[in-house]
Amino acid sequence: MNTPTIAIVGAGLGGLALARVLHVNGVDSVVYEREPSRDARGQGGMLDIHSGQRALREAGLIDAFFAIARGEGQDMRLLQPDGTLLLQEDTPDDAPLARPEVDRADLRDLLLDSLPEGTVRWGHAFTSAEGGRVRFADGGSAPYDLLVGADGARSRVRPLVTDVRPRHIGQNVVEIGIPDIDATHPDLAAMVGRGTYWVLGDGISLGAQRNGDGRVRIGISFYRTGEDWFATSGIPFDDPPAARARLIELLPGWDPRVTALVAACDDAIVPRSISTLPVGLTWPSRPDVTLLGDAAHLMPPVGEGANMALLDGAALGRALAAHPDDVPTAVAEYEREMFERSSAAARMSTDLQEMLMAPDAAQRMLAFFQPG
Structure with missing residues (x-):
């Protein structure tokens, strides 16, 4: 059995989840990140992690996640512009962590710290890939059997599989x-x-x-x-x-x-x-390149993106661990599941986005949170 060389472009949540699930299953990978260090820039605000908990459980990190998650972050207040309070939800202290908030930087640090030293190569800005080698802005290059674009909304890997743009x-x-x-x-x-x-x-x-x-x-x-x-x-x-x-x-x-x-x-x-990318975006499967997270299915920012990225990373890691000597089969298996799952999430996100854009957005969202 030959061990494939897996090159992941982007040290965001999805790319790191992939690297972690591969590591748990005894498969090596390398993550190439354009930023010069883990602290080079801010990572944004809080994330509502719900379905993504399945990926963290598969990565062996669910207990560590619960230790940094904020259950009180599930509280919500919904108002009209005139100050009318339409809905107030206060989370009991003993409520289950179904949709806790977590600081994106803390979650990223949890994933980074779970990887062997040297897995993430900082200061490697992707420029191109061909002939089984990925090339970087500093003139360097590295081999790959599988190149994974986990490089976000403005993915530079995406054009290798589709011409569609956000x-x-x-x-x-x-x-x-x-x-x-x-x-x-x-x-x-x-x-x-x-x-x-x-x-x-x-x-x-x-x-x-x-x-x-x-x-x-x-x-x-x-x-x-x-x-x-x-x-x-x-x-x-x-x-x-x-x-x-x-x-x-x-x-x-x-x-x-x-x-x-x-x-x-x-x-x-x-x-x-x-x-956003079009809902239901797919591409013909390639044996040596695939995408995950926002690179694959950029959605309206209504709470699904980070969860989908985590699930993508876990799903691809699981498929590669199941078929370590058959990368094309692993990629095709992952993409079938990912396309179906992410399309459903994108449709739901688009529906929520349309509610937010409506003249009666407040009343529509109130009905969404309190159906019937």
Whole structure:
């Protein structure tokens, strides 16, 4: 039996889950990451990990995951822009961790620390692959029998299997935040609560979420907007105080307690345009290249992406461990399962996205959370 050389591009959750499940099953792999180190940049906010727990269990990490997960992060408050509270869900302290929140950086560190030293090669930016060798921006190269694109929304590996590109979906998000909210703004901290504070209006939503480090991350989404909306929005991103003032102007009629969250934010203001891949995207199976996570099925950001990436990594690792001497069979088996599972998740995510974009978004989401 020949042991295949498995090259994983991208040290995100999916790529690391794959490497971990392979390691648990005695199969070696190498993860190539463009960032120079694990701490080179921030990893984002909290994640709602539900179905992805199956992957962490298969990776032998479920107990360690529960140790870092925040059960209180399951709390939710849903409001209208005028401040009307539509729904409040408070999680009992002894409730099961069905959908706990976890800091993305903490989860990534858990996966990184579970791998043998040297599995992740930092500072290796993928540029191309051919003839069984992957090539990097620094001129280096490495062999592979299987190349796995786990390199996210802007995947550079994706063009090896499909010409399809992500498309803007009419949503633009401004990310802001309040550091150490309990100490700096205790009144706002009490209003937000322990989990997610969600305000839904006509074409605009504001989501505030507790992070494990005491920061509240806030995303203001502007729906039914074009890809060039930031250029015409009048938000001066190079002037944070003026940018905060302009964001408040873009929330006319909103309860002052809600806009106070915007006024209290620090100077970290990040614009993000939201794109997705088509629901049900597939490609003819190749024996030496495949994709996982956002590289394979970029979805609206409604809570499924990280879970799908973890499940992808576990599924591909399981298939490769079951067919270590037959990589093409393993890839085809993985892709059949992944296409079906991720398509269902993408359809559900798209339905939720359409609810958020509707004029009566708040009432639709209330019915979603409280059916009947």
